[in-house]
Amino acid sequence: MEVGEGSGAKLSEEEIWAKLVPLDSRYSEVNIRADEILVCTEIRSSSADKQEWCKISRNSNLCSATMQNMSSHTILVNETVVHDEDTIVIKCGTEIIPGPDREGYLGYRFKLIPSLEICKKKLKISVDVEHAKCSICLNIWHDVVTVAPCLHNFCNGCFSEWLRRSQEKHSNVLCPQCRAVVQFVGRNHFLHNIAEDILETDSSLKRSDDEVALLDCYATIRSNLVIRSGKSLPRKRAHLLVDEESDDIDLPCPQCGTELEGFHCNQNTVHLQCQACGGMMPSRTDISVPQHCLGCDRAFCGAYWNAQRLTGSNFHPICSSETFKPISDCSISRIPEAAHEKNQHEQDITKRCIIRMGRTLQDVVSDWVAKFNNREIDRTRMPLNHAEMITAATYICNDCYDKLVSFLLYWFRISMPKDLLPPDASKREDCWYGYACRTQHHNEDHARKRNHVCRPTRGINM
Known part of the structure; x- marks a missing residue:
């Protein structure tokens, strides 16, 4: 049978890519070689019988797997209850109890074994842990944000609370670390990954679940924020309408120049930049109108300015409400390219x-x-x-x-x-690599002859 090429590293028939390591050393490890495998082991310490209780499938990112409950009772995965036929993503270190509670059931820890090819692709970087700490809470960054122009880094929750208090008491927002005036703040996904790697390496640096929940509660920075300086504007600007012509006008958004729907920006108002038109709008938490796409966390102004009953002008670009609206109101006439x-x-x-x-x-x-x-x-x-x-x-x-x-x-x-x-x-027969097949992108004959709208099954019945 013709097969495609998998999206991940190639595996030999004998290569072990993961293990289930029993928490009780009297029991044997379960080696996982196939990309998808039914696990059959003892599930109770009081029984020597082996039973099929889950299916583990390797994910295309090679850094995680998907576990499906194949038993008739619930399974505990890191204390999360997984019901019959349900699936859950597991990572290296995930604890799995093949039963509804810990009493009388064996426990396993999922362990990934990096392949030689993957290891060769990893670049080792030495990072001083002290350089990856927030200067407000003195812990490893959580959902790290970077401020500009000084480029210091903080936890999202820590800086969000600092920003809120600064706007209440001061004309300028100062960096908590160097006291420079902050003009911009945004989430830093690159440093977020570094922080995650540090915590995975040294679990003693992790915060408690309550601390993380509290930080997430404070966090308000979801996309790039432009923070206005506290310098007062010339008096003549205070009375200008948004559509008046003047070479002097430097107003980020229409509500900086005039009051609309009961709101007027002040000197401390934080602004969001729309990802579609590049225009600005005030960042507001006092309204129910969404300003961020929940799918990508980017800011879009269409819904906000539509709620303010405002259309575009020569001075301020404003999106149509068609660029950002509820899923139920969206329409489509052609199959997406992706x-x-x-x-x-x-x-x-x-x-x-x-x-x-x-x-x-x-x-x-x-x-x-x-x-x-x-x-x-x-x-x-x-x-x-x-x-x-x-x-x-x-x-x-x-x-x-x-x-x-x-x-x-x-x-x-x-x-x-x-x-x-x-x-x-x-x-057509299914391609062994399903949607993850790479050959379908450069081999027209293979893309046409095999079905690729299916799950990867490499390693099953080979």
Whole structure:
């Protein structure tokens, strides 16, 4: 049988990529060689019988796996209850109890074994732990943000609280570390990864769950913020309307120049920059109108200025409300380019399936948005942030809507019986690497001859 190439490192038949290490040393380790394996071990210390109780599948990022409960009772994964047939992502160090509680059940710890190829690709960087600490709380950064122009780094929650208090008491926001005037602050994803690696290396540096929850409660910085200087504006500007012409005007947003819907920016108002039009709007927590896309955490101004009943002007770019709206209000007329991992053959099959059903793409997407909203779909591979929080009423940007549609079309296809597919498509065999196949991107013949809208099954029945 012809097979594709996996998206990760190549495995030899004998290579062990993970283990289940028993917490009781009297029992043997479970070596995991196949990319997907049914685990059959003792689950009670009082019984010598082995039972199939879970399925472990290697994820394409090679740094985690997906575990599915195959038993008739619940399983504990890091104290999280996993019910029959449910799945959960596990990482190196995850503790698994193959039963509903710890009493009488064996315990295992999931351990990843980096392959030689992966190890060669890793670049080792030495970091002084003291340089990765927030100068406010003196702990390793949590959800790190960077301020400019001084480029010092802090926990999101710590600096958010500092920002709030500074705006209440002072005309300028000063850096807590060097006292420079802060003009800009944004999340630093690169340093966030470094902080995560440090905590994984030395667990003694981790905070308690209560401390992390408190920090997350304080955190308000979700995208790049522009912070205005406290310098007072010339008096003549205080009475200017937003559409008056003047070479002197330097107002970040329309509400800096005039009051709209009962709000007027002051000297300490923090501003967000829209990712679509580049315009500015005040960052506000006192309104229910969303200013950030929950799918990507970027700021968009369309919904906010629409709520303020304002349209664009020569001085201030403003997005149309069409750029940022609830999922249930979005519409689509063409299959997104990124659908089915950009495999145009699979996109064409999906298009023909919809036509054969006598429906439109929008009809199908609307049905699957309803299923998504009713939580009938596994969100594990959903390519959006805050996947568990998103509903049909959530505001998202156009890019994230395309990603959501691509995700839903995968489930539309994978749930479709073969006899409903076009004849030429129903006769194809599944590629062993499924959606993770790399060959489909550079080999037209393979992309056409094998079905790639399926889960990876490499290592099963080989």
